[in-house]
Amino acid sequence: YKERQALKSSLASDFKKLTEEQKVLLKAKPSPSERRVRNMLVADKKDWQYTQSARILQLAISDLGKAWKNFFDKAQPGWGKPKFRSKREARQGFKSDRSKIKDGILYLEQARGSSVPKDQWRGFKLSEKPLSDEFGVVSYFKEKGRYYVAIPYKIKAEDVKLPDKTGKATAVDVNVGHFDYTGGRVNVLPKKLDRIYKKIKHYQRQLAKKQVENGKAACESENYLKTKAKIQACYRKANNIQNDLMHKFTTELVNDYDKIVIENLSVKG
Template sequence: MAEQVKEAPAELIQTRVYELRPNKTMRKVLDEACDYRRYCWNQGLALWNEMYKARQTLKSSLSTDSKKLTEEQKVLLKDKPSPSERRVRNMLVADKKDWQYTQSARILQLAISDLGKAWNNFFDKAQPGWGKPKFRSKREARQGFKSDQSKIKDGILYLERAKESSVPKDQWRGFKLSEKPLSDEFGVVSYFKEKGRYYVAIPYKIKAEDIKLPDKTGKATAVDVNVGHFDYTGGRMNVLPKKLDKIYGKIKHYQRQLAKKQVKNGEAACESENYLKTKAKLQACYRKASNIQNDLMQKFTTELVNNYDKIVIENLSVKGMLMSHVASKGVHRSMFGKFKQFLTYKCDWYGKELILANKLYPSTQRCAACGNVKKGDDKITLYGNKKHGTKHNEYVCYNQKCPNYNKVVDRDKNAMLSLLALTEHPELNHAL
């Protein structure tokens, strides 16, 4: 039987994020669109839950055998249909209020479309980590909406305007993009507001033949992720440089200042001028730290896909690690989740092979030289090994046949080499 060759995709999606600098009028337009998207989502979710509950209550009161249902019972079930994207959307459109016509109709339709996708992902057993759809709050750090009618002309992005919009046509303005668009063809555009600033994410449709692929190097590497640094065959990359220490110190200071300014003379003072000034400084520090780390991660992942054909990383449960009060802050700041996300789509773009090690693969406990796996009291923990008196960053193999017998080896480098062995021996990629 001939082996099936996987065809390369004809088109690839590359998303670029631009910062928008709207005037006072368009800033109000974006804020109202964000609020309307949240309103549509919450109304749709409430209606969806109500229809589902009514359907399940009626079914429980009737016979479980559909063949034994009477005609009257079938009519009752027909009057209480199961919720679906189409039904919920049609009911919300039929009950639209007058003020809703001042907003684009596509905002409602795209919001319910995303709600339907969220429910499908929730019931998909292949995606166990997908949570149940929740109501949106105006207190969330990021607010946004989607548009499939936006257009780009001469480097200006134009948002569609509702026919009954409260903003006159002569005051409706486009948004100038800081860079030249990658293509004239793009998908659904996402506008969002975060920390007082406005952004847009444009997913461009790029032909596969237009993407310049890096040369094949024939090399392989493995990346052992740790809090503060990532180890790979080319050395060590520090994801928490010293220049961030000063920024995180300011963040801690401003957080304490805000906690003191929340209450003044026994009354809430969250809208005072001093409170808003301190909050703006805190948001600026968060934004600066995020930009520095995103830049480091983008450059590091690009270096990996340019220099190596095979890359091995650990398939870590980041959500579970964030539940730990000991390492949650370090894991969050080290961007474990974003590293995997960036590397995954870049390997797909540039035709590189990404190997995910099993979640229970003992990379830390396995000796890279002889393959011996530590068990029981010999295991290395976050505090080292009490039985042998070794530190948390030391690995000592006690197999007498091992070339590294009784030698102190850096634990992170040993774990990286243990992961690298999966490129030549994929049969080892399982829990022991």
């Protein structure tokens, strides 16, 4: 309470030091804040706001407020110009803090103005068992034609089981196609991944040929969209294979070794 009163008094003193022209400009164009934007959107509601959950909009405004705070306060760890996501980005999503998990099914909060009856409101079946009954803000996003959910579970420190000490150490040599370490070599470019990249190259040539022949009109044809969907499916497969290899390799390192040394090398460069 004392800190809040001190902040108010300092702001009042700073406001008195301003010139009349600066005061008029500050009143006409006040500094942006999370509360001011929220009040404006609540006072002037649009039709789509009644059909969607109110928490989705409020969480988006909260993220916007954090971006403003980081931009105007250099002491913040994320200080700098905010990076806004484009509407044309391949990954689109939203957040919700009112989601519930029941019998392995994740249920999203239903808006009051939703046209779907309550008895027909369905949830998402989770691919794995919930790690805990408590979780934070859930992220829903669509990427390459499929929907995904990221759930941050809240786990107590005493429930976390640490692996047993092995007394071993290893060093990892990072290369473009393989990783060398004490236990051997890990191939990060298997043959199945090479076959997928060949398919991607083939489909990209088809799309380029359609664009050369038909121009911008090619992007609206059914064959173009089908080929584009095949490319996205191949990229998704390649990404899943690479993630699976990396997760298995890093899990093996953590379970078998106590000390892991990795060279500070820019492979991309």
